[in-house]
Amino acid sequence: MTGALYSWGLLVVLGSAVIGFAALAIEKDDLHRLLLIDLVEIASIGIIALIGTDLAEALILPGLVVGIAELLALSQIYLMKEDLRDRTVRIPKIEVLQELPAPLILSMILIVYGIILSGFTGGAVAGLGAIFFIAARTRTEDLHLLELASGLSWVLWIAAFFVFMFLPEYWYLALMGAAVGILIKVITKMSLMGVMWEARS
């Protein structure tokens, strides 16, 4: 049963990948190709997700990270190549964003929900909340505190791994440490991205 389901899923994902590649072959504009390649990339995440086990979840994360890194690098090259510097980035003019209490409440909800989820997914949700909060602000934030948190959480994460390796009997402590570490890490990384983007404008 699951085998058949897997085959069908694989067929669908591969089909969408083929469609993406076809679009890529037809499209001539570099920027559009950059956008399309992101769509194609999602197909590979889809193939990994089809495994449908804990292993798949563990594999998607590095796959995603590599994909994002390549995309960021390519966008940077595109900017350099087309000589696009000093573009102003405008904050979207959404009514909700203009008033302070609404984004605060929304982002609080997102952050709390993210902490309950914990781990990578939770970090992503909470980070989204943080971005939302910062996007609503017009003044520039002080980045040092965020950077400090990001660095410390990374240290926590690595330290937890060392505990795993050398003191396996304290695995529960290590697990909690790693979970909290990656949660804070992802939150700060995502919010940093948003803040730095804004700070440049």
Added chain:
Amino acid sequence: MIPYLLFATFFGLLLLGIHRKLIARIQRRPGPPIWQEILHTLKFSFKSTWIPATASEVLFVSVVLIAIGIWTAAFFVLVTGGSLLIIFAIYMLHKIVEHGFGLSSGSPYGKFGGVRSVISAASEIPLFVSVSAVAIFTGSLQISDIIAYQAETGPLLFTIPLAAIALYLVILSKVPASPFAIVESKEIVSGYKTEHFGVWRAGLETCNGLKSYVLLLTFITVFIGALPFLGILLTMLLLVVSLAFVCALCPMLSPFDSVTIQTIITGIMLIYVLYLGVFG
């Protein structure tokens, strides 16, 4: 091993000299004496030597060391019956050496030679194809196993002749003056070795001698099997004679034609291996 290594180097150089002499005689020129390549190596060792002012010094020197080192390693792998894949890898990595030679000096001629050597990657894929054909038949890539297999069932040369031809073409594309020698064709001066003179060139010649010995020995070991020592040397001589005829009678191809022909050969070989894999 030390005496055998030195012998292999000098004998390889001698084979290159014979190759050169034969080409000259086929084309009705007198040609240099057959020990010319050995003399070359010695001569370059006596020539004045420096590193060009624009070169990246460390790379410029160490690429010579790497060139000799990898082929010494290939020689030992072959003699001790290691994995055929390692020899295959070293053959491919020789490209990096050529690239390094060309790029490290800052000379535009060297750079052309280096880039051409990377383009000629098409010549390697037949090698892989012949390796996989061998793997299909013998079930192993250890050279000692391949020799044992041939001792039982006779030379692979008659079982999979097309794979042998593929390896022959691979060797052909690495000998001087061959139709596929686009890295050394005349319009780019001396190609990747333009700026490596004096002692550096002597090192390169040493590498070339060892390389020809190793490649010919690989062909003999993989497709003919174990032979007495004199038999090996004689077979090598025969191979060199045939190579010299091909080199003397064929024109040197342009890079585009060379890559096209090698790609076509690769295609044929892939079909052959698929056929072997399915019906063999």
Added chain:
Amino acid sequence: MKKKTAFWLMVTVAVIAVLALILSETGTIPEWLYLAVLVAGFPLFVLFLGLWWMAREGDADIPFMGY
């Protein structure tokens, strides 16, 4: 590189290689170690030999740029 340095380096490499040969023949070191020594030593030996023959403290020149 000075002629003398090159000579002594060459001799050192040669001695190490011969030593490895002897040790390998007597079975003190495994064969792969002996071969590894040769793989590293042979290129060095060739270069130092050449440099000993023709080491010169010359000025570097620019590459060949045409006829």
Added chain:
Amino acid sequence: MIGAGGSPFMYLEFGDIVIYFSPYTLSLFLLALVFTVLVIASRPERQLDIAFGADAYTTKDIGLPEMRFRRFMAIACGLASMGAMVTGDVFDFCLFTSLVGICNVGIVAAVRSRHVQNAAFQYGLVALAGTVPLFGGAAIVAATTGTLSLIELSSTALPAVPAVVKGFLVLGVMGEGMAPFYAAKAEMFRAPGAPYVIMCSLSSLLIFLRVIEVVLQV
């Protein structure tokens, strides 16, 4: 096929991720190591150009910030290829391979020349597209056999991996490794700075060589 590159003689275990050294992987690893050390140790070459219309020549010097960036990228590329050489895990191999792809783009992307940047961008698109068959192949390997470890995969007890998947892996590596296919795009190799550009072609050749062993073993 068990031990296509000679039988492994050393295992380094990090939990379920096993790094193994066979004669084949060890020699590739050593080559990557040697070239990485070279990249760290050597200064870039200065490419000579003839000044047309005069009896003169110019050298293309590389500025310090550009050199630093490219050296960093080249070292990262060397480290990634070392990892790809010895890892005993298909997915790890794919990760290292795509890392090599990014670093290859990075090595040439810092050159301030429109032609080089254009070539780098196009190559980057190919590399990004190459991750689809690469990761897809690895995922299907995990789905059909239930393991990603090359040592377990080389034993015959597991169900056979379909040939298409091997093709996927090779295709992915062809996308990531640029040297042989992109050498014709001479703009990339025309970028001055020898040891760094060589790292591009070295790393792609190495991952090619490794994927052959991987494909033979799965």
